[in-house]
Amino acid sequence: MAGGGSAIRGSRVGAGPMGEAERGESAPRVWVSYWCATGHETRPSFAQEQGLAVPETWDCPRCGLPAGQDRENPPEAPKNxxxxxxxxxxxxxxxxxxxxxxxxxxxxxxxxxxxx
The missing domain is CATH 1.20.5 (Single alpha-helices involved in coiled-coils or other helix-helix interfaces)
Incomplete structure (x- = not known):
């Protein structure tokens, strides 16, 4: 096929310049550390907005146990x-x-x- 190629040849979905100009300004973020009973640390980020509360517990992505913000006293595993x-x-x-x-x-x- 000579010369009849696609106009988007060589690109893929999502390709192209992606910056704050295209996406808009990103909201200020705050990173919070959570620890589970097995000692794993998780640091999700949250938008830093007025009135937006950070959750007290977070599920550990490594073991699934609940994690809390106090490293010395993590939440106990739920009793099954x-x-x-x-x-x-x-x-x-x-x-x-x-x-x-x-x-x-x-x-x-x-x-x-x-x-x-």
């Missing part, structure tokens, strides 16, 4: 409760004596229905 069966929940609400009384009551009702 293991799956509980219905029986486990019942045992939390009832004592052994309660269970024995309920069992005796149910057996008595069953025997009465069967005529025994």
């Amino acid at each position: 409760e293991p799956y509980k069966t219905h029986l486990a929940y019942v045992k939390e609400r009832r004592t052994e004596a309660d269970g024995a009384a309920l069992l005796d009551e149910a057996l008595a009702a069953l025997r009465a229905r069967r005529g025994g």
Whole structure:
């Protein structure tokens, strides 16, 4: 194909001069350090605007734990409760004596229905 090339030959999407003149002026930034319980430091930047609050915690991108701004006292990892069966929940609400009384009551009702 002779001479019938594309007008954007040799360029790619996003190519070209990119500066503040094209994007506009960038907002002033503030960098905040966060530390997780495993000692990782994360430094996200935030726009420095009036009334804009910096979050107290940030998720660590390396391990996923919550991170706080106090290096010596990072937030604790959330406690993951293991799956509980219905029986486990019942045992939390009832004592052994309660269970024995309920069992005796149910057996008595069953025997009465069967005529025994």
